[in-house]
Amino acid sequence: MKRIAFARIAQETNALSPVPTTLPDFEGAHYLEGDDLLRAVTDGPEVPGFFKRAELGGFIQAASERRTEIEPVPMLSAWASSGGPLSKACFETLEERLLERLRRAGRIDGMYFCLHGAMGAQGIADPESRLLQSVRSVIGNVPIVVSHDLHANVTRARVRAADAIVAYQTNPHRDHAKIGAKAGRIVIGSALGELRPTMAWRTLPMILGGGKTLDFLAPMRAVFRRMRRAERSGEALGVSTLMCHPWNDDPALGWSTVVVTNNDMAGAERLADELAEQCWERRHEQPPAFPTAREAIAEARAAKLRRRLGCVVMSDASDVVTAGAPGDSTHLLRALLADAGGLITYCAVRDPHAVAKLWTNEPGDRVALAIGGTLDPARSTPLPVVGNVVSKHEQHGFGKTVVLAVEHMRIVITEGPSMVMRPSFYKDVGLSPWKADIVMVKNFFPFLMFFLPYNRKTLFVRTSGTTDFDAAFQLQFDGPMHPRDVVDDWRPRDRMRRGLDAAAPIAEPVLHA
Numbered sequence: 001m002k003r004i005a006f007a008r009i010a011q012e013t014n015a016l017s018p019v020p021t022t023l024p025d026f027e028g029a030h031y032l033e034g035d036d037l038l039r040a041v042t043d044g045p046e047v048p049g050f051f052k053r054a055e056l057g058g059f060i061q062a063a064s065e066r067r068t069e070i071e072p073v074p075m076l077s078a079w080a081s082s083g084g085p086l087s088k089a090c091f092e093t094l095e096e097r098l099l100e101r102l103r104r105a106g107r108i109d110g111m112y113f114c115l116h117g118a119m120g121a122q123g124i125a126d127p128e129s130r131l132l133q134s135v136r137s138v139i140g141n142v143p144i145v146v147s148h149d150l151h152a153n154v155t156r157a158r159v160r161a162a163d164a165i166v167a168y169q170t171n172p173h174r175d176h177a178k179i180g181a182k183a184g185r186i187v188i189g190s191a192l193g194e195l196r197p198t199m200a201w202r203t204l205p206m207i208l209g210g211g212k213t214l215d216f217l218a219p220m221r222a223v224f225r226r227m228r229r230a231e232r233s234g235e236a237l238g239v240s241t242l243m244c245h246p247w248n249d250d251p252a253l254g255w256s257t258v259v260v261t262n263n264d265m266a267g268a269e270r271l272a273d274e275l276a277e278q279c280w281e282r283r284h285e286q287p288p289a290f291p292t293a294r295e296a297i298a299e300a301r302a303a304k305l306r307r308r309l310g311c312v313v314m315s316d317a318s319d320v321v322t323a324g325a326p327g328d329s330t331h332l333l334r335a336l337l338a339d340a341g342g343l344i345t346y347c348a349v350r351d352p353h354a355v356a357k358l359w360t361n362e363p364g365d366r367v368a369l370a371i372g373g374t375l376d377p378a379r380s381t382p383l384p385v386v387g388n389v390v391s392k393h394e395q396h397g398f399g400k401t402v403v404l405a406v407e408h409m410r411i412v413i414t415e416g417p418s419m420v421m422r423p424s425f426y427k428d429v430g431l432s433p434w435k436a437d438i439v440m441v442k443n444f445f446p447f448l449m450f451f452l453p454y455n456r457k458t459l460f461v462r463t464s465g466t467t468d469f470d471a472a473f474q475l476q477f478d479g480p481m482h483p484r485d486v487v488d489d490w491r492p493r494d495r496m497r498r499g500l501d502a503a504a505p506i507a508e509p510v511l512h513a
């Protein structure tokens with residue numbers, strides 16, 4: 001029997017958020033070790049409320065196909081909401097817990113490691129590569145296969161430390177289990193001596209492009225089809241185009257392509273290059289420009305029939321919690337209070353202080369207080385409101401939650417990350433989307449699927465915050481970065497980043513403050 005370890009440490013970091021991610025953020029969201037982990041990924045749900053089966057469940061599926069030859073060995077699984085960089089203590093604790101389990105596990109013949117790929121940690125450059133190097137130092141020269149979100153940033157250290165890297169092939173992401181199974185088959189085949197993974201990659205000095213970056217729409221559709229065709233035909237074991245998380249602060253940030261073949265380095269190089277060229281050709285197709293709050297509210301007001309048949313869903317695009325924003329922005333909230341009178345509006349804000357204050361009140365109590373604008377005070381200011389407490393709740397992942405009625409608004413104030421992308425966020429606190437004119441979400445893509453039954457009009461609203469596309473322009477890069485700067489040719493930077501250009505020094509990584 002070959003013993004294959006499996007683990008997950010996953011969080012997507014927005015380096016602009018001043019709210020660090022700490023151990024309770026993981027332990028309060030999703031944290032499992034050993035037999036508890038094995039049970040969750042075998043029987044499901046892997047992540048209650050989110051996934052019956054995700055990457056690790058997919059890996060178990062691949063292992064079960066070879067059950068007489070493979071023993072899956074559970075390590076740990078830790079997942080936290082997108083947010084600011086991990087505190088150093090949080091990162092080092094997770095790392096040490098994983099290494100301690102690996103040390104005690106006995107002989108390990110390979111490992112599947114599920115990493116987001118855009119995680120940051122205070123004071124540690126490229127923390128996910130460090131995790132891989134640490135793991136390698138314990139389990140030695142056995143195959144290590146990594147799966148990433150397609151918003152991962154791939155680095156030279158990462159490619160060196162892993163035998164194979166594969167990423168989601170869908171955006172919005174819906175192939176979590178599939179990618180775990182793919183990674184599983186590669187690590188299992190490698191451990192059994194049936195496969196010899198060869199990996200090539202390219203990195204582009206580009207953080208935005210590809211229009212809406214959806215896998216099933218132009219301009220990215222052709223790229224994703226080419227990727228899937230290469231896998232179906234047996235040309236490659238795994239093909240990935242990673243469109244990066246633009247608010248991640250690795251200086252070598254950018255889109256990348258990664259191709260894993262079976263003992264065919266030339267084939268991997270050829271395809272990684274071809275895909276990189278295809279991505280570069282799409283660099284000038286930028287994400288759409290979003291309306292201001294005032295424009296969006298006027299559009300919502302005009303959409304009378306649509307509101308009668310369902311609701312208008314407004315994405316607070318400058319404060320997208322699922323892309324790492326703090327969720328405490330008051331810009332859209334303030335505009336909705338001032339300008340959306342008469343329209344029943346559901347919205348959310350994260351404010352642990354306000355929740356603590358309101359927790360002593362009872363439903364029906366009249367209260368006056370300021371909400372929001374406290375976690376990231378540089379980007380928005382607290383909003384004074386007068387209203388009535390409607391209800392109080394303890395919600396998994398969101399912590400203590402209070403619903404406040406303020407004129408035409410129902411404001412859900414959360415203690416934890418206000419990860420608003422599903423109707424259940426509101427339904428679980430007694431707010432039916434059928435009764436609303438406007439429903440606010442703090443999400444870019446998945447809400448489009450979840451709100452399908454209710455949503456009659458989608459508006460992405462730009463105010464000012466950590467998830468504005470151009471907010472990423474203030475980060476430091478290792479040279480000119482498209483679309484902030486004019487970049488004529490991606491190849492010199494690719495060669496520099498891959499260490500092929502002896503004349504150019506490798507940029508020193510910038511450390512998180």
Ligand SMILES: [Zn+2]
Binds near residue numbers: 149150151173
């Ligand atoms: Zn992603």
